[in-house]
Amino acid sequence: MCGIIGYIGNRNAAPILLEGLKRLEYRGYDSSGIGLIKRKRLAVYKKEGKIAALERTLPKDISGKPGIAHTRWATHGQVNDINAHPHASFDNRVAVVHNGIIDNYAPIKHKLKQDGISFRSETDSEVIANLIARHYQDDPEVAVQNALRQLEGTYGLIVLFTDNPDLLIGARNGSPLIVGVGEKEMLLASDVSAMLAHTKQVFYIEDRETVVLQKDSYKTVNTENSVVDKTIEKIEWELDEIEKGDYHHFMLKEICEQPETIQRAYGGGGRLLPDFGTSKLGGLNLGKQDFFEIDSVITMGMGTAYYAAMIGSYLLEHMARLPCKAERASELRYRNAIVKKNMLFFAVSQSGETLDTLSAMREIQHRGGRVLGICNVVGSTIARESDGGVYIHAGPEIAVASTKAFTSQVTVFLLLAIMIGRMRDIPASLGKRYINELTTIPGKIAFILERKAEIEQLAEKYSKARSFLFLGRGVSYPVAMEGALKLKEVSYIHAEGFSAGDIKHGPIALVNEETPSLFIAVEGETFDKTLGNMEEIKARNGRIITITNSDNERIRELSDDIFVVPETNELLSPLLTVVPLQLFAYFIASILGKDVDQPRNLAKTVTVE
Ligand code: M6R
Secondary structure, three states, rough: OOEEEEEEEEEOHHHHHHHHHHHHHHHHHOEEEEEEEEEOOEEEEEEEEEEHHHHHHHHOOOOOOOOEEEEEEEOOOOOOOOOOOOOEEOOOOOEEEEEOOOHHHHHHHHHHHHHOOOOOOOHHHOOOOOOOOHHOOOOOHHHHHHHHHOOOOOOOOEEEEEOOOOOEEEEEEEOOOEEEEEEOEEEEOOOOOHHHOOHHHHHEEEOOEEEEOOOOOOEEEEEOOOOOOOEEEEEEOOHHHHHHOOOHHHHHHHHOOEEEHHHOOOHHOEEEEEOOOOOOOOEEEEHHHHHHHOEEEEEEOOOOHHHHHHHHHHHHEEEEEEEEEEEHHHHHOOOOOOOOOEEEEEEOOOOOOOOHHHHHHHHHHHHOOOOEEEEEEOOOOOHHOOEEEEEOOOOOOOOOOOHHHHHHHHHHHHHHHHHHHHHHHOHHHHHHHHHHHHHHHHHHHEEEHHOOHHHHHHHHHOOOOOOOEEEOOHHHHHHHHHHHHHEEEEEHOEEEEEEHHHHHHHHHHHHHOOOOOOEOOOOOOOOHHHHHHHHHHHHOOOOOOEEEEOOHHHHHHHHHHHEEOOOOOOOOHHHHHHHHHHHHHHHHHHHHHOOOOOOOOOOOOOOOO
């Protein structure tokens, strides 16, 4: 999705903004632009395509301050130079970068056109610049406030005033906006990674707040124009965490980080109570009694976070004996969902900004429900607005395809399921076994990663296939869904995940020699049934690749290729079986020469519905 950044201070804004744009690249974009003030004149440079294309159009000695910049992910209007941001007003007095969608832009545009104002682009965002300019007499703040009163929709925006280079104004409704406080300079961005090289001191703008920045001061006001106090927080991420280091791609770096990130998710031991065979999680804002009173759980998320939520539901039902259901947040939000006093909801989101998940959470809260967040980004909107929650501490995830966040989300669900389970159903001995097993997982993943060349060979062998089926049962069913999502996201090869038990009810019609089936077959409840499903595919000449923890003759006979992961308890197996699937997707995409970290059409953080 779009990324925005603004800078005000004594330095030349251009290199700071360009560097910020590069840090925002991972969010996904199709064009970019920079707007600067130089000698009270507005200079705007914008270009379709990658930031490198924008850089080629910039004058060598580009300078100016303050400045704003944008990476655009098109919603209204084609991908081209004109529709890229910043958008300047008809009189060039105002320039705006905008992240979000203005729902009522059409009537406002119509009215402004009737007033003789002409538009250059097809975007909804240009309306904001012209509306502010229309209201701009001599007070920029008043002009922005008056314009915002007329806007409906979502926005994170930064406004630059050509004749007032001493300030930048930002406003938020639904799209993230963070202020970075530096030494006699301020930054404003949709994402902390854009400012990390310059400051770690930040505060967060909330919905319907406006912030006025000068190089050495800030003022935040709400819709009643009352000043809102802000607490400055320190970002814990380090700069090298948002850099590729020796890796070709962030995706591979992040896959390889999983032994450490999983360990961080269980607190390096700090969240585990091995003697009691349980875990302790601060931040849930629930007393012991509350856990006895919960009578059902709904977990929700989108994409990979939804598959982690499915596993979370499975674990909570199995270990804590609670009726659980995983929901896609985008569906839950618009259903007439049942919300009752003793229900507990979990909103799962790496970014903590996904609008579908955030909106579903707000809807549940509005109906009186209690929602806990499972987020990665500290200070993100879901983390702040939820009624409590757990951070997964996976560190910045830059590749659009989510990998390490998934295994950390699953780890946190394991901790929750063990903790609630121990209160309700699980004896200490079993709790201890789960905890002990969890601490062996990082080493086992490291062992899988040492064998990544084997997966690369498999990827070479199967990279010409045009369609794949991913199949699993029980706790491996969401893993199959996640494996298929990873492959389609980064390689653009068609892949579908199914419950293996469901194939004979329809999907088996897709099976032929050209469509390989990738099975996740883990010893446990449904292992034999899964082998039966493999037989069904084999009988129809389908090729089978199996990810398993059971190296036996029968499974080898049924499989064309096999990758054996280390032994583990079935409930913890997703933490191991997903890793070869992540690597498989990564290697196929690399072999096919795809843009692994920024796949086409995708955005890292989806802040529109
Ligand atoms: O930031 P979130 O976890 O809320 O993001 C949810 C999905 O948009 C995300 O998982 C998406 O499916 C990824 N591209 C998957 O790799």
